[in-house]
Amino acid sequence: MEKTDIPTTESEWKSKLSPEKYHILREGGTERAFTGQYWDTKTKGVYKCAGCGQELFSSDTKYESGTGWPSFFEPMDPEKVETLPDNSYGMIRTEIRCANCGSHLGHVFPDGPQPTGLRYCVNSASLDLDPETGS
Numbered sequence: 001m002e003k004t005d006i007p008t009t010e011s012e013w014k015s016k017l018s019p020e021k022y023h024i025l026r027e028g029g030t031e032r033a034f035t036g037q038y039w040d041t042k043t044k045g046v047y048k049c050a051g052c053g054q055e056l057f058s059s060d061t062k063y064e065s066g067t068g069w070p071s072f073f074e075p076m077d078p079e080k081v082e083t084l085p086d087n088s089y090g091m092i093r094t095e096i097r098c099a100n101c102g103s104h105l106g107h108v109f110p111d112g113p114q115p116t117g118l119r120y121c122v123n124s125a126s127l128d129l130d131p132e133t134g135s
């Protein structure tokens with residue numbers, strides 16, 4: 001999707017997204033653990049931003065974190081995921097957003113597996129899995 005196809009107003013975002021996705025992507029909401037579409041998914045493919053379609057995470061970096069949210073140890077391209085300090089709810093966390101459209105993805109924590117030691121904890125609602133087609 002071209003940058004020009006990204007909604008520019010809140011009303012455009014509301015008409016593009018379901019109420020649940022709007023809350024998570026545009027208001028920084030969080031889906032309940034173990035309820036999302038992808039927390040237990042093992043399908044090979046590319047996870048794209050549910051807001052704009054930018055490729056964000058490869059299934060090759062997805063791992064079982066036990067948290068109930070899809071978890072990855074690194075993004076496909078660090079430039080595509082921006083990080084922001086988030087001190088809400090009395091916690092010191094780092095929010096992650098799609099660098100292309102600004103949609104909220106989740107948070108990144110320093111307790112992931114090697115080689116990065118990072119856990120990108122992402123809402124299923126923020127992702128669209130594009131499954132790898134067998135050849």
Ligand code: FE
Nearest residue numbers: 049052098101
């Ligand atoms: Fe996006």
